[in-house]
Amino acid sequence: MRTATVAAAVVAFAAVTAAPAFAVNTYNATPAPERTEVGALVATWDNDANPATPDRVDWVCSGTMVDRDTFLTAAHCTTDWPSNVKFYVSLLQDVQSALDTAVGTPAQKAAAVGVQGVAHSDPAYPGTSAAPHDIAVVELPAAQVAARWSFTPATLPTAGRLDALGPQGLDDTGFTAVGYGTQESQRGPGGQTHPGGGVRMKATLGFNALNNNWLRLSMIESQGYGGVCYGDSGGPNFATVNGKRVLVATTITGDAPCYATNVAYRLDSPAARSFLAPFVTLP
Incomplete structure (x- = not known):
């Protein structure tokens, strides 16, 4: 579940034929029929x-x-x-x-x-x-x-909800990304591809960084996380806050191979x- 268009090092995670397209990783991800x-x-x-x-x-x-x-x-x-x-x-x-x-x-x-x-x-x-x-x-x-x-x-967040969690609270919060995107980059005879997509999947991600408009989440496999890719653009990033599932951000971009970082747009921001x-x- 990944997306891009924000910085030169990232790629928008839309899945159209007229634009890029992605989905949740194969690693540490599961179907999300619920x-x-x-x-x-x-x-x-x-x-x-x-x-x-x-x-x-x-x-x-x-x-x-x-x-x-x-x-x-x-x-x-x-x-x-x-x-x-x-x-x-x-x-x-x-x-x-x-x-x-x-x-x-x-x-x-x-x-x-x-x-x-x-x-x-x-x-x-x-x-x-x-x-x-x-x-x-x-x-x-x-x-x-x-x-x-x-x-x-889905339940939307109150204003500044992520800021109110503080550094320790953000580190301790469980984040879940959901989307229909493609899989992470895979090498084949024709070069790198992003197979799959079109099926609703979910993955757990870890907190990485927060600024005024962006929530950055880690999706590094060795840390036990999964993540997003092309086609996951616009999809939800949920956080468990006080025991309740809250839609705190939407997937926008990330690294092009879909292995490291999900960059999500904060929904608790003024904009x-x-x-x-x-x-x-x-x-």
Whole structure:
């Protein structure tokens, strides 16, 4: 579960054919069928000389339902698309298999696995490396979502919640990343590849560093951690705070091979809360 676009040494973790794509590592990671509030962002778009008819469909990123009709993801997942792009959200455990077996046009396949919504990206994106504003939501018809899936929306953090934990509290906190991304870099006859993706996975990560907008988490295998990769962009990073699971950050970037660090956008920051306020009730 990894993502990138912040610094020269990192890579955005979106999983589109028009952009990068990733998933949770093979090491120290397990399926996450119980995380029913975590979903995949699916897109249809044009890829030929006839823009009137979308001819591509694929899952492109990860994200989380933060209320009954709001799917939280990353802005780099919802921007820089052809004008006829349409977004869908799927809460299926295995989105890739569902797309593989769906029949019909790209729009019909997308509708078979997900619910169509309207994306809203932070207008300040891409911002700067220190203040990236890399956050977006997809607003969905609540009745359609409820008719297809049962889930409990994720709990967002209060303002400055990670700061309040302090250095020792952050070191002692358990972090879990969830997403649909690809696997870490693997060498093969054709060079390095990132296989897999499209299945909801989870992994435990360790605290590395914190600043105003970024939470950095270690996913080093020898330390017992797993992590994220391409396609995990926009996906949740949960922390257990006072015995409760809280969605504290979203995966944005990391190292290109997907072995070392998950760089996640803090949701307890003023910038993130300012963007989210019109769409959800903040704690």
